Amino acid sequence: MAEIEIGRHLYRFPGGLKLRHHKQIACRDPLTPAPLPERLWLPLVQHQGPAGECRVQPGDRVVGGQPLTRARSDREVPIHAPTSGVVEDLRDGPVSWPPGGTAPCLVLAPDGEDRFEALDTPDDWAAESPDALIERLRAGGLAGLGGAAFPTAAKLRGGFPPIRALILNGSECEPYISCDEMLMRSRPEAIVEGARILTRATGAEEVVIAIEDQMGEVRKRLNEAIRTVDPDAPIRVVQVTTVYPEGGEKQLIQVLTGLEVPHDGLPQDLGLVCLNVATAAAARDILFDGRPVIERIVTVSGPGIVHPRNLVVRLGTPIADLVAAAGGPTGDLDRLVLGGPMSGLPLASDRIPITKGSNCILALRPEDTARTQPVMPCINCGECIRVCPASLLPQMLYKHLVADDFDAAQALNLFDCIECGCCAHVCPSHIPLVDQYRHGKGVLRERGVEDARAARAKARFEAREERLAEREAERRRKREARERRLKDTGGAKSEVQAAIERARARKDAGDGEDDG
Amino acid sequence: MSGVVTALGVLLGLLLGIGLVLRISARRMAPDEDSVVEKINAVLPQTQCAQCGYPGCRPYAEAIARGEADINQCPPGGEAGVRELAELLGREPKPLDAERGETKPPQVAFIDEDRCIGCTLCIQACPVDAIVGAAKRMHTVIEADCTGCELCLPPCPVDCIDLVPRPAPFIWPEPGARTDSIPIEVRHG
Numbered sequence: 001m002a003e004i005e006i007g008r009h010l011y012r013f014p015g016g017l018k019l020r021h022h023k024q025i026a027c028r029d030p031l032t033p034a035p036l037p038e039r040l041w042l043p044l045v046q047h048q049g050p051a052g053e054c055r056v057q058p059g060d061r062v063v064g065g066q067p068l069t070r071a072r073s074d075r076e077v078p079i080h081a082p083t084s085g086v087v088e089d090l091r092d093g094p095v096s097w098p099p100g101g102t103a104p105c106l107v108l109a110p111d112g113e114d115r116f117e118a119l120d121t122p123d124d125w126a127a128e129s130p131d132a133l134i135e136r137l138r139a140g141g142l143a144g145l146g147g148a149a150f151p152t153a154a155k156l157r158g159g160f161p162p163i164r165a166l167i168l169n170g171s172e173c174e175p176y177i178s179c180d181e182m183l184m185r186s187r188p189e190a191i192v193e194g195a196r197i198l199t200r201a202t203g204a205e206e207v208v209i210a211i212e213d214q215m216g217e218v219r220k221r222l223n224e225a226i227r228t229v230d231p232d233a234p235i236r237v238v239q240v241t242t243v244y245p246e247g248g249e250k251q252l253i254q255v256l257t258g259l260e261v262p263h264d265g266l267p268q269d270l271g272l273v274c275l276n277v278a279t280a281a282a283a284r285d286i287l288f289d290g291r292p293v294i295e296r297i298v299t300v301s302g303p304g305i306v307h308p309r310n311l312v313v314r315l316g317t318p319i320a321d322l323v324a325a326a327g328g329p330t331g332d333l334d335r336l337v338l339g340g341p342m343s344g345l346p347l348a349s350d351r352i353p354i355t356k357g358s359n360c361i362l363a364l365r366p367e368d369t370a371r372t373q374p375v376m377p378c379i380n381c382g383e384c385i386r387v388c389p390a391s392l393l394p395q396m397l398y399k400h401l402v403a404d405d406f407d408a409a410q411a412l413n414l415f416d417c418i419e420c421g422c423c424a425h426v427c428p429s430h431i432p433l434v435d436q437y438r439h440g441k442g443v444l445r446e447r448g449v450e451d452a453r454a455a456r457a458k459a460r461f462e463a464r465e466e467r468l469a470e471r472e473a474e475r476r477r478k479r480e481a482r483e484r485r486l487k488d489t490g491g492a493k494s495e496v497q498a499a500i501e502r503a504r505a506r507k508d509a510g511d512g513e514d515d516g
Numbered sequence: 517m518s519g520v521v522t523a524l525g526v527l528l529g530l531l532l533g534i535g536l537v538l539r540i541s542a543r544r545m546a547p548d549e550d551s552v553v554e555k556i557n558a559v560l561p562q563t564q565c566a567q568c569g570y571p572g573c574r575p576y577a578e579a580i581a582r583g584e585a586d587i588n589q590c591p592p593g594g595e596a597g598v599r600e601l602a603e604l605l606g607r608e609p610k611p612l613d614a615e616r617g618e619t620k621p622p623q624v625a626f627i628d629e630d631r632c633i634g635c636t637l638c639i640q641a642c643p644v645d646a647i648v649g650a651a652k653r654m655h656t657v658i659e660a661d662c663t664g665c666e667l668c669l670p671p672c673p674v675d676c677i678d679l680v681p682r683p684a685p686f687i688w689p690e691p692g693a694r695t696d697s698i699p700i701e702v703r704h705g
Contacts, residue, residue, distance in 0.1 A: 098686030375691075432691040442687035449685065454562040457663045460644040461564045461572055 006165050006272075007208045007238035011258040013251040015387040016243040017422050019342070021214060023178040026301040026308040031186050033312045034298075034325045040108040040316030041093045042068065042079055046355040047143035048150050049075035056106065060087045064116035065292055067139070068106055074154040077143045077356075081108060082294040082314035084115040093351070096338050096358070100348040108316065118290030125197060125287045131157065133201040133287070140286030141293040141356075146180075146247075146276030147339060149357030152283075155273060156201050164271035166204040167256065168195055168280050170211040170218070171240050173247040174340030177360040179297040180277050182310040184211065184218045187281055188225035194280030195235050197287055202273050206234040209277065210252055212242040244342065245420040249274045251389050263416055298354055300326040302341075304333045304363035313354050319361055320350035334369045337362040342421040343434075376429035384423035384433065390416045394423035398433055401440040406447070409440050417441075552581045559600045563592040564643035565665035567617045572643060580605075588612050594619035622682040623664035625657045631676035638668035638677060 044051040052069035053076075056062060062081040069078045086109050093105035119140060122128050128136075138153035146169060168191065172180040184191060195207045211218050222237045240246060240255050250261045252274065259270050267274050278296065285291040294315055300322050301308035307327030319336060323329060337344035338352075339360055384394035393412055400408040417437050424433040486495055557577035568589040570576040579585035580601070587601040588610050595612055602609035612619070627638075627647075634652040646662040649655030668677050 099688075101686060435688065435691040438688035439690045442685075446685050446687055453663075456661065457562040457564060457644050458557070458573070460646070460661060461562065462574070464643065464645050465572070465574075 006167070006206065007210070007236065007256045009258070010238075010240060011255055013243075013246070013254040013389050014391050015389040015422060016245060016251070017387055017425060018242070019175050019244050021242070022175045022301070023181065023214075026176070026178050026299050026310055027182060029307075029309045031182050031297065031310055031312055034314070034317060034322055036083060036110050036112070036114070036314060037317050037321040038109070039088070039318075040082055040085075040110065040314060041318060041351070041353040042082070042106045042108060042316040043093070043095050043103050043353065043355055044069060044079065044106065045103060046079060046149060046315070046357065047077040048148065049077065049154075051104075052076040052078045054090065054106075056087050058087055058089050061085075062087060062108070064114060065118060065290070065294065067141075067292070071138055071153075074138065074158065075151055077149075077151045077153075078139065078141045078292075079106075079315070080141055080292040080294050082316055083108070083110045084113050085110040093353070094349040096345055096347060096352050096355075099345065105316075105353070116291075119286065119292055121287060121290040126200065128200075130201050130203060133197060137201065137283055137286055139292075140282075142279065142282055142286060143293070143356045144276055145278035145282060145293070145296055145356060145359075147357050147359050149355070152275065152279060155268075155275070156198075160266070160268035161271060163202040163204045163268065163273050164206075165273075166195065166198055166202055166207045167252065167267075167272060167274045168207060168209040168277050169247060169249070169252055169274055170209055170215075170277040171242075171247045171252055173212065173242060173244045174342055174360075175244075176301045176362055177299050177340050178301070179299045179310055179359050181215055181218060182299075183278055183281060183297055184215070185221060188218075188221040189229055190281040190284045191222070191277050192225045192229045192233070192235060193288065194282070194284035196230060196233055197283050198273075198275065198280055199234075201283075204273065206236070208256060209235065209237045210240055210256060211237060212246070213239045214242050215239075244422065245389055245418065248389065248418055248420065250418070263413065293356055296354070296356065296358070298322060298358055299360040300363075301360065302337075302362040302364055303368055304329050304331070304365045306330050315355060316353045318351050318353050319347065322354070322361055323350065323363060329363055330365065332366055333363050334366040335364045337364065342425065343419055371430070373430045375431055378429055378431060381428060383426045383428065387422040387426050389420060389422065390418055392417055394433055397440070398431065398436055401436050406440055406444050410444055414440055414444070549581060553577045555604060556580050556601065559593070559597060559604060560590060561592045561597065563663045563665050565592060565663070565667060566643075567591050569616070586610075586613070589616050591617040591619050620664075622684075623679045624659050624662040624682045625664065625666075625668055626678050626680045627655050627657055628676040628678065629654050629656070631674050633674055633676075635673060637671035637673065641667045641671045643667060 044054065052071045054069050056068050063084045064081055066081045067078050068081055071078045087106055088109050089107040090104060091107065092102040095101060095103040125133065134153050134156050142152040143149040144152060170180050170184055172178065191209065195209065199207055209222055219237055219239055226233060226235050238256065245251055246255060249267060253259060253261055253267055253270065253272060261267055262269055282293050295312055296315065297310055298313045299310050305323065305326050309326050311322060311325055313322060336347045336350055338347055338358055339345055341362060344362060378395050378398060380395060388394055397409050397412055397414055400412065414437060419434050419437065421434050424431065427433060557574050560573040560577060562573050564572045566572065568576040568585065570579055570585065576585060576590065580587060587605065587607060588598045590597055591612065598612055599609045632654050634649060634654060636649065636651050638655060639647045639649055643665060644661055644663055646658045647655055647668065648658060664679060664682065666679060
């Protein structure tokens with residue numbers, strides 16, 4: 001691939017929207033730690049992938065930082081005790097995904113002493129091999145802290161083409177969410193140090209920290225941090241114009257390089273790795289302080305919150321405690337959303353705990369969620385096409401999905417939809433397009449699961465038929481061989497006769513012994 | 517007169533010629549028996565429950581291809597399956613044969629381990645080898661491989677196998693199925 005000066009020239013991605021930020025309301029106060037709740041609920045799975053192996057039992061005393069599960073592969077991510085206390089139980093608790101669903105959680109009762117035991121840290125991380133660094137990051141429970149919680153170890157190694165550049169994503173474009181901005185303001189050195197670690201782990205030649213143009217002094221602070229930590233490090237801060245959904249991985253890469261991540265490919269195919277700025281800071285904490293991922297910054301905001309703010313939250317803290325820590329609700333709350341107003345996930349319960357991917361809790365009042373307009377038929381105005389950042393045809397996808405023609409929607413690349421919500425936001429007919437796409441994707445995924453199940457059943461059935469047929473053939477062969485032998489040696493009689501004689505001889509010999 | 521003879525001759529010639537071509541092409545291009553069976557088998561749900569009267573999905577597919585069996589004998593496939601078969605074979609869809617059984621939601625077998633005596637009869641009955649165990653040792657069902665065919669039920673001497681509904685996967689509900697939706701229209705400044 002040709003050399004591209006990442007971020008020297010800024011490109012555009014198709015579509016997108018300029019939205020009101022609503023970010024400042026949560027940035028007025030400095031970062032404050034949220035109080036420890038009475039119980040921490042720690043889902044065994046806090047990332048995309050299977051659960052690690054559980055290493056504790058109900059009744060065990062644990063200290064902060066102690067691994068509670070163990071990763072057996074790069075797809076698994078261990079979880080650690082956020083504070084010292086007693087593991088009370090392992091049982092199902094409410095989680096954000098599947099909506100309204102439950103998942104196995106370790107229930108930890110803090111003892112209030114908040115003792116902490118650091119992980120083993122290297123004397124000189126720069127002397128460690130990339131693999132050893134990634135191993136340490138995995139043991140520290142690192143997963144993408146931007147929201148998707150993808151296992152970082154799986155992103156950093158896995159037989160990818162050589163990595164040229166590392167992009168640290170600080171372009172937090174969705175309204176209300178400001179946890180990354182607060183992190184970049186308060187701990188810019190940690191991000192730069194994390195960037196150096198990740199540069200070594202990936203073998204990247206340069207690092208670009210992408211931030212938005214509305215973030216004020218963040219740029220200055222990051223540049224100061226680069227000067228303090230290592231002025232010679234190939235790390236640059238690039239400011240991008242705030243257009244939603246610019247913070248999406250594929251969109252950001254397009255803005256910085258002008259290249260599109262292939263439809264069925266990964267950023268690694270372009271020689272790029274994209275990680276959230278908070279992930280970089282967490283990598284630094286693991287290697288410098290021996291502090292695994294046990295807390296994160298969460299924005300608690302929205303029109304329904306008395307005192308919107310950013311809190312440093314121990315993982316496992318129930319959302320209700322955070323709402324209380326932010327001054328409580330202003331009145332009746334209609335809905336709590338995990339994430340932002342455009343692509344967030346409505347929560348079924350305020351007992352759902354904060355996990356590694358929880359970046360924002362948005363509280364909405366009835367007047368914020370009430371539909372003011374009825375859903376009308378699509379008028380083919382094309383607004384949705386204009387704003388779609390993935391260059392899809394939202395109205396055609398919708399028509400096919402409403403008609404239950406899932407194959408046609410898939411043929412129009414339904415799975416390239418990033419569910420940003422731009423199309424539904426501009427739809428003059430107020431059609432809930434994203435819901436329709438999520439439904440369609442769900443049906444198609446389930447169909448894939450069913451097909452795989454049928455294929456497996458077919459293979460197993462055929463294998464069994466084959467085995468039974470073989471066994472039957474073997475039996476028949478033996479029977480025929482026996483029959484042939486009987487015929488050859490003069491028929492069954494002589495065989496029987498011989499057997500009788502053998503038995504008699506044995507008996508005689510036995511009698512003789514008895515006599516003797 | 518000779519005109520009539522010529523005309524008849526030409527017609528006869530055409531008749532024979534076309535007949536010959538059709539005959540040869542019918543031989544040459546006859547649908548491959550195996551590929552027809554494969555296509556039918558691909559539509560069948562692979563439950564291997566034998567409710568159709570044949571010892572598995574493939575034998576049933578072969579029977580359909582031979583014209584022995586009707587297309588409405590597969591309860592797990594349901595009406596949708598009958599429609600798909602009808603479309604594939606260019607026939608009229610017909611209602612499911614009620615005598616064969618009814619369409620049930622997905623289910624899996626579950627062995628009550630307290631009652632299991634380890635007789636291995638269910639292991640022998642399972643068409644997809646989804647039960648593990650040994651003589652006088654406890655048996656258990658591999659949930660991921662169980663098709664819910666119910667064939668393990670009759671041989672069990674202590675009636676320790678139950679069929680339980682397979683946990684339904686989460687599929688995002690279609691809009692209109694509930695009132696709230698995403699994105700939320702935040703109108704507040």
